[in-house]
Amino acid sequence: MDLKATLKAIKINEPTLSTILGAFVILAVGILVINYFRTPGKTGSITPPAQTTxxxxxxxxxxxxxxxxxxxxxxxxxxxxxxxxxxxxxxxxxxxxxxxxxxxxxxxxIPSVPGKQNTVNAPPGQTATSGEPIQTDTYSVVQGDALWSIAVRAYGDGYQWPKIWEANRASILNPNLIYPDQNLTLPRQ
Missing domain, CATH: 3.10.350.10 (LysM domain)
Incomplete structure (x- = not known):
């Protein structure tokens, strides 16, 4: 077969060859993208965190x-x-x-220092908890309340406000916005 006949045969099959080469390129790019985003070391199982004293x-x-x-x-x-x-x-x-x-x-x-504890210092003349402690498992919001102040009254620790938010996620879309007469569930351990 001469060169002219070979080139003519390739020209006829050009769309097929282009499709095959395009498929290989897409396959190669797909494999590269998958390997790029794959996190090394993940085996698909969840291991509990190690407990240390x-x-x-x-x-x-x-x-x-x-x-x-x-x-x-x-x-x-x-x-x-x-x-x-x-x-x-x-x-x-x-x-x-x-x-x-x-x-x-x-x-x-990692420096050798003792673990810090969270503390809330009230300004002089004020108490860290304003209002009566909350002993119940539910609470009705009053004007001026915030999740922080409710957590301080319910748990004695304002940093526990995310527990209240998580327990009431269906009714609190934004933790900065709670409304008077809104009923909240206060999770207890």
Missing amino acids: AEEAVSQAGTKHTVASGEHLWRIAQKYYKSGYNWVDIAEANNLTNPDLLTVGAELT
Whole structure:
């Protein structure tokens, strides 16, 4: 077969060849995209977090931690100190200029400091809880209430307001907006 006949045969089959090559390109791009977004190390099973005691948490302090995908300083501090409030200590020990920006694979030094407890200090002349403590499992919102103040009265800790929000998510779309006479469920342990 001569060159002219070969070129003529290819010209006739050009749409078929283009379709086949296009399919290979799409397949290759699809595989690359899937591999790019696949998280290494995920096996599809959920493993419970390791339980450590306060003594173990303190003994882990002063070690190195490699930042994993999706981690932030609060979560790392909770892991080592059982308190997210120690994120400031980790940021200072590592001279982080922007604590919100952690690079995956970066190695952080975990300083040997005691775990911090959350505290709420009331200004002089005021009490941390305004109003009577809430002992019931339900509460009717009054004018001026906020989830924080309700959590302080119900649990003695304003940082527990997300528990109230989660229990009432169907009726509270925005945790900053609650209305008088709105009935809330207060989860108790």
